[in-house]
Amino acid sequence: MMKNSLDVSTLIVGAGPVGAMLALALAQAGVKSAIVDTCDPAQVVETTFDGRTLAISHGSHLIFKALGLWEEISAFVEPIKKIHISQANHLGYVHYDEKDSNGFAMGYIIENRHLRRILFKAIFNHPLIQCCIPDEVKSLNRQPFFIEATLEQQEKIKVPLVVAADGRNSITRQQAGLKAHAWSYHQLALVGMLKTEFPHENIAFEHFLPSGPLALLPMQNNLCSFVWSVDRQYGEHLLALSEQEFSAQLQATFGDYLGKFELVSQRWSYPLGGVLVPQLIAERLALIGDAAHVIHPVAGQGLNLGFRDAVTLAEVLVDAARVGMDIGSAQILERYQRWRRFDVLTLTGVTDLLIRSFSNDSKLLGNLRMIGLRLTNRLPVLKQVMTQHAMGLLGEKPRLLQGLPL
Ligand SMILES: Cc1cc2nc3c(=O)[nH]c(=O)nc-3n(C[C@H](O)[C@H](O)[C@H](O)COP(=O)(O)OP(=O)(O)OC[C@H]3O[C@@H](n4cnc5c(N)ncnc54)[C@H](O)[C@@H]3O)c2cc1C
Numbered sequence: 001m002m003k004n005s006l007d008v009s010t011l012i013v014g015a016g017p018v019g020a021m022l023a024l025a026l027a028q029a030g031v032k033s034a035i036v037d038t039c040d041p042a043q044v045v046e047t048t049f050d051g052r053t054l055a056i057s058h059g060s061h062l063i064f065k066a067l068g069l070w071e072e073i074s075a076f077v078e079p080i081k082k083i084h085i086s087q088a089n090h091l092g093y094v095h096y097d098e099k100d101s102n103g104f105a106m107g108y109i110i111e112n113r114h115l116r117r118i119l120f121k122a123i124f125n126h127p128l129i130q131c132c133i134p135d136e137v138k139s140l141n142r143q144p145f146f147i148e149a150t151l152e153q154q155e156k157i158k159v160p161l162v163v164a165a166d167g168r169n170s171i172t173r174q175q176a177g178l179k180a181h182a183w184s185y186h187q188l189a190l191v192g193m194l195k196t197e198f199p200h201e202n203i204a205f206e207h208f209l210p211s212g213p214l215a216l217l218p219m220q221n222n223l224c225s226f227v228w229s230v231d232r233q234y235g236e237h238l239l240a241l242s243e244q245e246f247s248a249q250l251q252a253t254f255g256d257y258l259g260k261f262e263l264v265s266q267r268w269s270y271p272l273g274g275v276l277v278p279q280l281i282a283e284r285l286a287l288i289g290d291a292a293h294v295i296h297p298v299a300g301q302g303l304n305l306g307f308r309d310a311v312t313l314a315e316v317l318v319d320a321a322r323v324g325m326d327i328g329s330a331q332i333l334e335r336y337q338r339w340r341r342f343d344v345l346t347l348t349g350v351t352d353l354l355i356r357s358f359s360n361d362s363k364l365l366g367n368l369r370m371i372g373l374r375l376t377n378r379l380p381v382l383k384q385v386m387t388q389h390a391m392g393l394l395g396e397k398p399r400l401l402q403g404l405p406l
């Protein structure tokens with residue numbers, strides 16, 4: 001038997017960090033939503049499920065503060081106080097510290113599983129969020145003034161707007177017929193956790209090599225997480241090594257600045273690619289997070305970009321709802337798309353350029369990169385612009401990104 005229709009304003013497909021943030025931002029402003037995810041939350045937060053650690057930017061930390069979640073999250077983060085960027089076989093480096101970021105931490109590292117656990121708890125406990133997890137959207141029936149969704153568990157949901165937050169292979173995006181340009185970097189990101197002989201002193205290291213970048217990120221208890229992007233074949237070889245052999249290879253690649261390495265976790269691997277979606281909206285549909293764009297993890301920005309989608313969309317919808325407008329109308333969705341376009345395109349372009357210009361061993365490009373790194377290090381204005389972008393603070397900022405309530 002069919003259950004009753006749910007009385008909500010928005011249906012969010014995907015309760016990853018970005019979908020969950022949208023639900024919470026809407027709920028904070030009194031807007032009800034339903035959120036559907038196929039996953040089993042208990043499995044997602046298991047230690048073995050996902051080895052990713054995430055760099056949360058200063059801007060994203062302001063959003064969490066405004067949503068009242070930062071206190072809980074802060075118990076699991078390690079702040080980044082300095083960033084050191086260098087390249088193999090060439091001189092030149094860039095060093096950022098708190099002087100470049102007006103005394104704020106440059107970002108915070110957290111294990112994905114902790115972030116997801118906190119977000120799941122927040123959405124499950126909020127009275128204005130109807131969680132349909134695990135469940136799946138069976139069909140979306142588009143009508144002129146609403147969309148009717150039928151869920152696998154036979155729930156029917158009639159809403160003016162559906163939001164796709166279902167990740168890089170978004171079924172919701174595909175079903176709406178929105179084109180996506182996808183490409184592969186032919187790289188694997190190997191991730192895991194290390195114990196280092198010397199303390200990390202809250203420095204994040206990004207070391208560019210012809211085979212791809214190696215990042216070492218400061219974690220709690222003086223551990224470091226690594227994100228080592230390598231071409232696929234070499235990656236398979238590294239995964240097959242014993243723990244000691246792997247640690248030795250990683251050590252040889254990074255150098256001895258942090259002393260001896262010891263691998264203290266299993267290794268995970270993620271194939272790397274990018275996705276650019278020219279249209280972030282369709283009829284009564286908006287895309288956010290990885291459903292809207294996928295970028296290389298080199299700058300640790302993909303999720304932060306998605307959080308900015310979520311809070312921008314929340315602001316556009318809440319402002320429209322407050323003056324009685326139809327939140328799924330083309331006019332409202334266009335406003336969201338216009339607002340997000342510049343940030344998405346610039347970050348996609350910059351990360352792609354970084355990977356293509358650094359992941360090769362051309363002598364000429366090596367020298368150009370060296371000049372670029374030296375110039376950046378010596379030009380305070382350029383450094384500050386780059387820091388502001390990495391902190392997620394460039395451009396027109398939605399209210400939550402300024403730490404203000406909706
Ligand atoms: C190695 C690596 C390191 C990274 N490091 C960083 C970093 O330091 N900082 C940073 O900002 N970003 C980083 N990223 C990027 C970041 O992980 C992603 O941008 C982020 O996870 C995207 O979040 P999301 O909520 O959009 O999608 P996802 O996290 O993919 O969540 C999508 C959700 O949708 C659900 N779903 C899928 N299909 C359906 C369906 N049909 N119906 C219902 N639900 C569905 C899934 O179960 C999932 O819960 C990294 C990525 C990689 C690979």
